[in-house]
Amino acid sequence: MFCSDNGPVLDDGYRDGAIEKLGNHRPAGPYGGGKYSVLEGGTRTPLITHWPGRIKPGVSDSMVCTIDLAASLAALANVDIPEHACLDSMNLLGAFLGDASAPGRDHLIQQDNGRRGNYGFRVGNWKLQRHDSRRSRNTRLRLKNRQVPRYALFNLETDPAEKHNVSADHPRVAQRMQQQLTQLIQAGRTRPSE
Incomplete structure (x- = not known):
């Protein structure tokens, strides 16, 4: 199994000329953001599994997360995960x-x-993006100098860079997702309780 950490980071404080050497290269591909952000460019990373005789070569669009390795590998080993672990x-x-x-x-x-x-x-x-930060550096986009809304909704199929907030066009979807996210954060876990 091979997976990447987070998305790319160029402005990490090192004087390594990373930004100057970038040219036309887009290290996050079509996605917006990078490491430390909640945009797809910061969180969507490659994952490759290889098991000769067990996994057939191919590509999957299934949404998985490295945090799912704990429960998945436990299942492979026929080990039960305690209710209070790997939430x-x-x-x-x-x-x-x-x-x-x-x-x-x-x-x-x-x-x-x-x-x-x-x-x-x-x-x-x-x-859905939810921005709770009260720090001005995180609530203002420096280049556009405009306020970031508390909530923003994006359709990743048509807007993988997360540039066009469609909350006003899909208010029911936005409201439903805001409620779901709030409930999951308050629950402190996303894996259903047994």
Whole structure:
């Protein structure tokens, strides 16, 4: 199994010329953001599984997360996870083993490095961003100098860079996802209790 950490980071404080050397290269591909952000460019990373004789070569679009490795590998080893452990890990063993009919996650909560209170919440192609940060550096976009809304909704199928907030066009989806995210945060876990 091979997976990447977070998305790219260029302005990390090192004087290594990373930004100057970037040229036309887009290290996050079509996605917006990078490491430390809740945008797809900061959280969507490659994951490769290889098991000769068990996993057939292919590509999957199933939504999985590295946190799901705990529950999935426990299932593979036939080990029960205690109720109070791995609160966000889902058993997605079928998806990790390349079973095209196996479901991935139906939702995923993404969080910045935990100190700023910013969340991403994915359900299918919908992505809700919640910005709780009160620090001006995190609530203003420097280049555009405009306020970031507390909530923003994006359709990742048509807008993978998360540039066009469609909350006004889909108010029911936005409201439903805001409620779901709030409930999951308050519950302190995403894996259902037994």
